[in-house]
Amino acid sequence: MDGIIEAAEKLALKEIETYNFPSLISFEISNKKGLELAKKLNADIFIVQLGTRLMDLKLGQAISEKRSKEHVKMSSDSAKEFLSKYDIDENMKIKIINCIEAHHKDVPFICKEAEIVANADCYRFLTPKGFLSSLVGYVKNGKTFEEALNQAESKVDEKAAIVSLEIVKKELDSHCIQIKKFIKEAKELV
Numbered sequence: 001m002d003g004i005i006e007a008a009e010k011l012a013l014k015e016i017e018t019y020n021f022p023s024l025i026s027f028e029i030s031n032k033k034g035l036e037l038a039k040k041l042n043a044d045i046f047i048v049q050l051g052t053r054l055m056d057l058k059l060g061q062a063i064s065e066k067r068s069k070e071h072v073k074m075s076s077d078s079a080k081e082f083l084s085k086y087d088i089d090e091n092m093k094i095k096i097i098n099c100i101e102a103h104h105k106d107v108p109f110i111c112k113e114a115e116i117v118a119n120a121d122c123y124r125f126l127t128p129k130g131f132l133s134s135l136v137g138y139v140k141n142g143k144t145f146e147e148a149l150n151q152a153e154s155k156v157d158e159k160a161a162i163v164s165l166e167i168v169k170k171e172l173d174s175h176c177i178q179i180k181k182f183i184k185e186a187k188e189l190v
């Protein structure tokens with residue numbers, strides 16, 4: 001299975017370059033945190049690394065076509081096609097696809113790797129770096145400051161509801177409170 005993670009990364013980076021979304025910072029945050037959590041929780045590192053690289057594979061395209069809600073299905077279909085080129089155990093493939101399909105909690109986690117990937121995704125919005133980079137990303141993609149702030153806030157709320165792992169809660173809860181306060185004040189004060 002040599003080179004699959006690198007190939008998945010290359011594919012995801014090509015999409016990011018084509019559609020200018022999500023940001024490289026977001027991509028790196030979830031890859032880094034996914035790997036860190038997988039090691040800490042003795043999960044399958046290979047599955048998690050593919051999961052974080054492929055979960056939003058088609059997010060940029062979906063946004064550009066104004067169908068962002070479909071990005072999970074689009075990413076899953078594209079990942080299935082990508083994985084079909086490799087000789088990977090069927091059970092492992094099912095888990096990798098679950099990492100993608102469950103990262104917004106649309107379907108239940110069937111393995112701890114999928115829960116790790118969904119939690120790693122939360123760092124893209126619930127850390128100062130992740131939050132600010134997502135805000136900048138929305139502005140770069142043409143949103144006004146107010147629209148970007150509202151969108152980033154709704155992502156903060158959405159992701160706060162997805163955090164489920166204790167070690168992630170411990171790390172993100174205080175950031176989340178700070179970010180929510182920061183947004184509230186940004187809306188009230190000039």
Ligand SMILES: [Fe+2]
Pocket residue numbers: 055056059071103104
């Ligand atoms: Fe996503």
